[in-house]
Amino acid sequence: MSEGLETVPAFWSETCKNIRAKISKNAYEQWFSGITPLKIEGDSIHLGVSDDIYAEWLMRNFSDVLADSLNETAGRKFSFVIVTGHIPDDSLSDEGELCLEDESDADIRLDRGTDAELRKPVVASAPNCLSRYTFRNFVVGEENRYAYSAALTAAQSPGVFNPLYIYGGTGMGKTHLIQSAANQVLASKPNALVRYTTCEGFLNAYLDSLRNKTHHEFRDYFRKVDLLLVDDVHFLGDKEGLQEEFFNTFNYLYNGSKQIILTSDKQPSEIPGLEARLVSRFESGVITQITQSSYETRLSILQQKQMSQDIKLDMQILSFIAARVCTSIRQLEGALLRLVAFSSAMGGVPITLANAEAILGDMLDKEAEARKVSIDAIQKTVADHYSLRVHDIIGSKRPKNIAEPRMIAMYLCRKFTEHSLSEIGAAFGGRNHATVIHAVTQVEKANEGDENMKRALSALKRKIQGR
Numbered sequence: 001m002s003e004g005l006e007t008v009p010a011f012w013s014e015t016c017k018n019i020r021a022k023i024s025k026n027a028y029e030q031w032f033s034g035i036t037p038l039k040i041e042g043d044s045i046h047l048g049v050s051d052d053i054y055a056e057w058l059m060r061n062f063s064d065v066l067a068d069s070l071n072e073t074a075g076r077k078f079s080f081v082i083v084t085g086h087i088p089d090d091s092l093s094d095e096g097e098l099c100l101e102d103e104s105d106a107d108i109r110l111d112r113g114t115d116a117e118l119r120k121p122v123v124a125s126a127p128n129c130l131s132r133y134t135f136r137n138f139v140v141g142e143e144n145r146y147a148y149s150a151a152l153t154a155a156q157s158p159g160v161f162n163p164l165y166i167y168g169g170t171g172m173g174k175t176h177l178i179q180s181a182a183n184q185v186l187a188s189k190p191n192a193l194v195r196y197t198t199c200e201g202f203l204n205a206y207l208d209s210l211r212n213k214t215h216h217e218f219r220d221y222f223r224k225v226d227l228l229l230v231d232d233v234h235f236l237g238d239k240e241g242l243q244e245e246f247f248n249t250f251n252y253l254y255n256g257s258k259q260i261i262l263t264s265d266k267q268p269s270e271i272p273g274l275e276a277r278l279v280s281r282f283e284s285g286v287i288t289q290i291t292q293s294s295y296e297t298r299l300s301i302l303q304q305k306q307m308s309q310d311i312k313l314d315m316q317i318l319s320f321i322a323a324r325v326c327t328s329i330r331q332l333e334g335a336l337l338r339l340v341a342f343s344s345a346m347g348g349v350p351i352t353l354a355n356a357e358a359i360l361g362d363m364l365d366k367e368a369e370a371r372k373v374s375i376d377a378i379q380k381t382v383a384d385h386y387s388l389r390v391h392d393i394i395g396s397k398r399p400k401n402i403a404e405p406r407m408i409a410m411y412l413c414r415k416f417t418e419h420s421l422s423e424i425g426a427a428f429g430g431r432n433h434a435t436v437i438h439a440v441t442q443v444e445k446a447n448e449g450d451e452n453m454k455r456a457l458s459a460l461k462r463k464i465q466g467r
């Protein structure tokens, strides 16, 4: 290594100069200023980036530039390792919203902070946003990790993932995530114009502007912004006038390279009555889904939520709630609050399991009902997992990319429902029971040796069971 470059920052800073000579200023700012040099080991430097999407993009587009620049700095062959889970210091708010992860654990996770820290109000919150919605108190699990990383990237490097579209069922944390992005942008750039609205709010403002002849003001309000966040855009479905207005607003901002973040309960193509031009706009950026939370995430959420409560429940009770309340995080919070309120009303008596079961009775019944798995739900889950349509799964075509998911879906129906072989066959486009037996045997056999099959099955089982 050349003299004076013994330390990691000096070595990296010299490499950055070499990189800058090779690519545009914009590309440099966008992709290299967010890298944290971590350590040098032998002839290799470890570079930290925020998430998988960032890492993948870097590797796909800039690995040659990076390799050449490192070789130049070192004066010999020098390699690099990209490690995810590292947020650059200058993107953190004063409270240190996120912690740098230990390199041995490359996933992004939250520093849940101390009890006192969590109680501290966040100073800035974007207009119409709740200050308690921050990345810091969003618990990250497998089911929301990609959406979390993408929202964080959109907040830190506006314009890279544009538009960002986050979809998932109700109560899964979409609003929390999108408002976290709004709050984060405002915390790091207090002068930024950040506009958050629900789609319904957008409609009401639009109707008011027509009524009061204030269309100009309406347009300015949503167009003179640096970041537009619109929650629940499925609400646009079947509303033609609103779609026209939304389309124009969208284009105006998009063409001005302003970041747009949208949430919805469905993928764009599945929103009934959404015009094709909006579908294609929404699909033109990054689309990420939040799926049903796992038991571990639910338990972490409960542990985190109870930090802000005066009454603390036993771990056994928290595990009980996490295991039994799976339909949404909103329900989970509701269950926790109900138990805390009960205990508080009784002068702080500790909650026992029997108590919890009785107090949450009606809620648990509804949860049990919602957990009953249907053949339809399995077909939909498998189709989504393989990016197919349900009618591919139940149809008669036989290419391998469809035949295998179809067999897996039959196998899962056999495992998770009470339906007979013939009923399952019938639900798969009128196939007979022998076909179902064949599918079950094939999948069981593959599950013994094939690692890909094992991984797919365990992901699907988790999605179907909601844990």
Ligand code: ADP
Pocket: 137, 138, 139, 140, 144, 168, 169, 170, 171, 172, 173, 174, 175, 176, 177, 301, 329, 330, 333
């Ligand atoms: P959605 O917009 O998807 O219907 P919300 O964002 O309103 O859901 O979430 C419902 C509640 O659950 C909120 O109080 C939110 O803070 C909480 N919540 C959801 N996901 C998480 C998470 N991963 N970590 C912490 N809290 C969460």
Ligand code: MG
Pocket: 174, 175, 176, 231
């Ligand atoms: Mg919401």
